[in-house]
Amino acid sequence: MTDIMRSGDRGMRARMEQQLGRASRSPIGAWFRDIDRVLLLLAFLLIAIGLVAVAAASPASAERYSGGSHQITPMYYFWRQAGWVALSVPVLLAVSMLPVTFARRAALIGTVVFLALLALTPFVGVEANGARRWIGFGFAQFQPSEFLKPMFIVTTAWILSLKAEDRHLPVVPITMLLTGLVGLLLMLQPDFGQTMIFGLIWLILLLIAGTSPRILAGLAGLGLGGIIMAYMFYGTARARIDGFLFPDSSAVAADTYQTDMAHAVLTAGGLTGTGPGAGSEKFLLPEAHTDYIYAVVGEEFGYIACAVITILFLAIVTRVFVKQLEEDDPFRLLAASGLAAEFGVQAMINMAVNTGLAPSKGMTLPFISYGGSSMVALSIGMGLLLAFTRRNPYLSRSSYGTGWKSK
Template structure:
């Protein structure tokens, strides 16, 4: 026996007709989190403006001999990467959740293999071997592995719901250990911190006991102490940051550039400190924004990142699917921690690291990898709005 038919408004009928004419596009448009899409669009737009501001400084620094770069050389290249990356993000966001998960798992295996090849085939830049390939085909495997690792770890830990006897925690620890060793050999301490933070966050969300989390926290502290004692890169960075024993030019200049413009900045193109700043277009672009657009603009950007993180976690409060909960939370944690580390370095709250500011810093690998990760996040946060807003329609039809 069926219940009474619940009448639908003309607006609902009109939206239904629109989806019937364009089923795939209509379904994507009504299921996608348009607030998240708007926020990431704002970040990408701000990134283009920021790279335009930093490009003259970077072009002057990297022009040498007969090789002279146009002052907007890096802006033009960034526009190319944006044109390539945004469609990647949108296409991935249209995928059904199961297909997006399978794609991420396959890519995780591929990029983990590439990461293992870095010590053998990688090219060295600024004393670190993190890249594979050359020219336009040069990429950083760890950047692409991050979102795929997060989804893979979420899938592995979600299996515990189906069978609690599966040793998913030891397996995840083994995988994390392998990745940490490969990253530390490059060396890339900053990426190791991000991978480890995401892993711990997923363990906590998956329901691992507080006793195990306590042991893992203790192991993490021991690992940091061990890195300080026996890992030269970590020893140097920590000593430079805490005891000011080494070269602190980069972080000192980043802080000076950040505060040079005051609250409102010098105006677009008016910055002078940026020409003395290393990596103005990548690691320290946040400082360039501070000089030319002011500390208020920097605060606004920080709030944009906070808004994205809060938006996702609030949306996940009523999520029932364990995998989708872990995957979306993990991708958001990765995104937020990377932004936090970059801004902390620019404000002298953390030691110098080669960490880009998501969707704002210049970089092909970074832009493509972030688009891959955010596309996955958009795919895993898609929801049918009628299941939430019109529950009675489905109730009476027996669904």
């Protein structure tokens, strides 16, 4: 009897091992084995924190934007954000499962499509606060520049990676033309903040690609010249810069109410915050659910919660950059690093504005701020980042710049 029981146990173990083996060879099993699960967890933590933050900010924004026949329930923005999260998470997971080659081709096509839409935006876009940055109507509005960012990064990474195959290719001028075209189309809207994001990410990619320091210095000088030109000829940029540099000057025409109030709201909660739903200063804050949601987190959950969010963003960027030290595929290295840099730069700018360290930019906090267009676009970007950081067992190890050959 004992022998029969032991034989049955061995048979059960064999069947279980066989089933696990089949599961590990399935597409889902292979994806889960190769994906950076820590990076995926960090992204999900930010999304969850974002839902809590939007729930805290929703009553303030609902009250501010209610009026007349347009009445908004206190949790209106929270429930809408929950719907966008329910849509975005499957998008994130689906994109993360794409093979690297397919993801690259999809991003190249996406760059062409969203560049065309970006060119149409100044003419057919919806006007808000003197700018045209959105296309569509009602619930179907979206911001082409948000979707273009991850596509642009992957396309630029691919162009720069071609240098490993032919060092004579003019990859820097080509990517410079692409970046200049994007910047021109954005300034037609106008959108100075997004223009700066695209320019910074391009410079970061050039730095990672090993571009000559002399070329980088020249490009940095051009960038500084662009900021000076924007200050001279772009009234909104001049007003915000003056308001930041000379906040107490009576000659400053800019209204610094938003950044001043954001700083006041953020510091109102102290170390541990007033508690969920107990914040009162947030009701005086414009765009509490989008651009200034970091300040709402500070009031209701305290400096500790703000520090946790900052650490999560830093952990994502650091993990990707450290992991890329072992990557020998130039395209994957540049694409993953660029996507992580874009994620970190946007978060840094938003937090700097909320803390009074930078002038107002109209920049959302990734995965934390309310916004359907932003949430879906960020999920596509994070999905691409996860796709490009999956374990890559098929490439032989060789030094950067000498070629990458499959085994």
